Amino acid sequence: DVKVTQSSRYLVKRTGEKVFLECVQDMDHENMFWYRQDPGLGLRLIYFSYDVKMKEKGDIPEGYSVSREKKERFSLILESASTNQTSMYLCASSLSYMTGNNYGYTFGSGTRLTVV
């Protein structure tokens, strides 16, 4: 069964800490995405990557950065965590749009981050 795996289900961090959220996929997908999910706001795109070492800002990139050194791994970094970054973070992957197909995303189970 194909999977997107997020390394932590729950995290509690202190304000000002540097936080790493890890995501690994085993489907050889080109695209990977990081979203945050907040009640009433749905899913908002933070960053995405369409290839190794390539990244593009999404709708809400402020306060975040990403790293994609290998095709299967996409990391989200909170440089200095703040309480307004308390949220559910979802990683997803998909085939490259350039293949002419769009079968949607495969999602990980999410990481619920609390910043205190």
Add this chain to the structure above:
Amino acid sequence: AQSVTQLDSQVPVFEEAPVELRCNYSSSVSVYLFWYVQYPNQGLQLLLKYLSGSTLVKGINGFEAEFNKSQTSFHLRKPSVHISDTAEYFCAVSELTTDSWGKLQFGAGTQVVVTP
């Protein structure tokens, strides 16, 4: 730019009754359309998608959706719900442009609560 509106934030429904979740979108180009479901404390799972062809799309767990291009809608229906259908449902749109990279824009979600 695309946008997605889910017209109901919460839909209460009795077990074995029908349910319809409404989704409207706006875009100046052709789109692909998706419905995802999120069960408590889990990631999102693809219910169904419309890419082309028949405007009536059948998905998993007895759900179906109809694409109406003139109304720019993609409403989700199920003729008879079960308690296990209690979840949050997200409508998503992907624009068919080369610079979209297959990104999905999500609605704010509709919480379905099924009671006996």
